[in-house]
Amino acid sequence: MKKMMTWIMIMVLITGMMLTGCTKSADTGTPDTAEGEEAVKVALVVAGGLGDRSFYDSSNEGIERAKAELGIEARVFECRNDPSLFNDQLVQASQYASVVVVVGFEFYDVVQELALEFPEVNYIYVDNEIEGIDNLTTISYKENEGSFLAGAMAAMLTQENSIEGIQQSKVIGMVGGKDLPVIRNFKAGYEAGAAYIDPDVKVETIYAGDFEDPAKGKESALALYSRGADIVFQVAGKTGEGVFEAASEVGRFAIGVDSDQRYINPDVIVASMIKGVGLSIFESIERIQNGSFEAGKVYHYGIDENGVSLGYGTQDMKEIVTEEMKTKLEEIKGKITSGEIVVPEGK
Missing domain, CATH: 3.40.50.2300 (Response regulator)
Incomplete structure (x- = not known):
């Protein structure tokens, strides 16, 4: 009888420890990332640099929002308007992330070349229209x-x-x-x-x-x-x-x-x-996560899509x-x- 009671107590303790462990692991603090699921890695590659208080900063706002709300991991690769860095930074980004957001007309040729070299990477090219490459999606604004x-x-x-x-x-x-x-x-x-x-x-x-x-x-x-x-x-x-x-x-x-x-x-x-550069980038990453992203197409953002508007401070x-x-x-x-x-x- 004593042995049976001892085993029952041990089982109760083990069960309690398992339940406690499950509760802690569920509270990861990472939005929309299931337990054991690896966060999506996103790279932002800009032809210039952050701090322009305009185009490039707006793109980074979309990345920061995705980090906060979608639980992605992200790195920014800045080229500082140095043409010798365009290819290298884009290659490094492609090796790091499964989603690479590309910002700058300067990447028009190189992004098409690298998209073919890294077919497993989803490229999102902002402010351009390119069709015919399955893993290269472009965003065009009105x-x-x-x-x-x-x-x-x-x-x-x-x-x-x-x-x-x-x-x-x-x-x-x-x-x-x-x-x-x-x-x-x-x-x-x-x-x-x-x-x-x-x-x-x-x-x-x-x-x-x-x-x-x-x-x-x-x-x-x-x-x-x-x-x-x-x-x-x-x-x-x-x-x-x-x-x-x-x-x-x-x-x-x-x-x-x-x-x-x-x-x-x-x-x-x-x-x-x-x-709405930041908005369009955030929504693209969100579509990738929920399975509604159409790779290879051109997404258009105008007044109807909240892609352009006036701000009065x-x-x-x-x-x-x-x-x-x-x-x-x-x-x-x-x-x-x-x-x-x-x-x-x-x-």
Whole structure:
């Protein structure tokens, strides 16, 4: 009898220890990762570097969100605009991760080559359209739709005589990083949006020739302001920081790009044309995890997909774009999504 009671006590203790062990192992603190399941490894490869407060930082926001909400592991590979690193960094990323997110037009040729060399890797190439490679998926944005809103807003502002610094010049400007299809798509929408409000509004454009040189951005913006532009739309990545400096120096206005950049200088940045790079990357990783990802296709992000929009900063910032203007811009958004307004493309 004593022996039987001893065995019963031992079994109870063992069972309790097993239950306790199961409870601890279930509390991993890793979102959406089952016990014993290895986290998805994702690499982000950028042609430039983080810290641009625009395009590259927006892509990293998508990775950080996926780490927090989807439990992925991730590393960032920066090329710092050194062409000699493009291939090497992409190879290292491909050896590290099963999902490689590629950001930068500079990778157009090399990513297609490496996708064939690493057929087991899912490549997500941002801001381009490539078809015919099974493991290379591209994300294309309808920046022309977002820029149509930016152009309409700028045209409304340049006719507004109650805002200090606006001189009713009916001239607005744009500084592009380089003369590329994607930048021309911004330009096409910006010009069409301005013309929708007032066909007499003139749009001046200068290509700075660089995405990483604020000095060139400032020089380009100063040239546009000297031509009478009240507002300059920066579509130039880090180069665009020089546009903001120029606006502050001459007492004019600017429009940010890719991220909501008003916080940089809310006195001169009226709003930003936000491009949902981070959102599209997060949703791509989420699709891979839930099995709905269609490898090899082109995903499009426009107004309907929350891929492009206008950001006006936070409520504590002074209002430059009035509530009446915002209401008008919301009406225009509705007309774009309904098809009443067809926005021209530049790429």
